[in-house]
Amino acid sequence: MGGAHEFGGNTNIVDVLSLEGFQVTLDARLSEAESVRTSLLEVLHRTAPQLGTLADATYVSERYQALYDQHVAGIDVLLNALRATQEALASIIETYRTTEARLTANANEIADALTSASGAPNGTTNA
Numbered sequence: 001m002g003g004a005h006e007f008g009g010n011t012n013i014v015d016v017l018s019l020e021g022f023q024v025t026l027d028a029r030l031s032e033a034e035s036v037r038t039s040l041l042e043v044l045h046r047t048a049p050q051l052g053t054l055a056d057a058t059y060v061s062e063r064y065q066a067l068y069d070q071h072v073a074g075i076d077v078l079l080n081a082l083r084a085t086q087e088a089l090a091s092i093i094e095t096y097r098t099t100e101a102r103l104t105a106n107a108n109e110i111a112d113a114l115t116s117a118s119g120a121p122n123g124t125t126n127a
Contacts, residue, residue, distance in 0.1 A: 016096050023089050030082045037075045044068065 048064045051057035 019093050033078050040072055
C-alpha cells in the first residue's frame with residue numbers, strides 16, 4: 001500500500017506498510033524510554049550518595065542531584081517527543097489509508113460506470 005504525491009515538482013511515494021513498521025519500532029522506543037524514567041524515579045531516586053562532609057563530598061553530592069535532575073528532564077523531553085511523533089504518525093497512516101480506500105472505491109466506481117455505459121461486460125466494446 002502506498003501513495004504517490006507531488007511536492008515541489010518531485011513525486012514522493014508513501015509506503016503505509018513501512019510507516020506501520022516504523023510505528024512498531026517507535027512503540028518499542030517509547031516503552032524503553034518509559035522504563036528508563038521509571039528506573040530513575042523508583043530505583044535511583046534523587047537521593048545523593050552519602051559521602052561525608054568534606055568539600056569534595058558535598059560537591060559530588062550536589063553534582064549527582066543536578067545530573068539526576070537533568071536526566072529526568074531529558075527523558076521527559078524524549079517521552080514527549082516520542083508521543084508527539086506517535087500521534088503524528090498515526091494521523092499520517094490513517095490519512096493515507098483513507099485516501100487509498102477512496103481512490104480504490106473511485107476506481108471501482110469508474111470501472112463499473114464504464115462497464116454499464118458500454119453495455120458489454122469486462123470493458124469490451126460492441127464495435
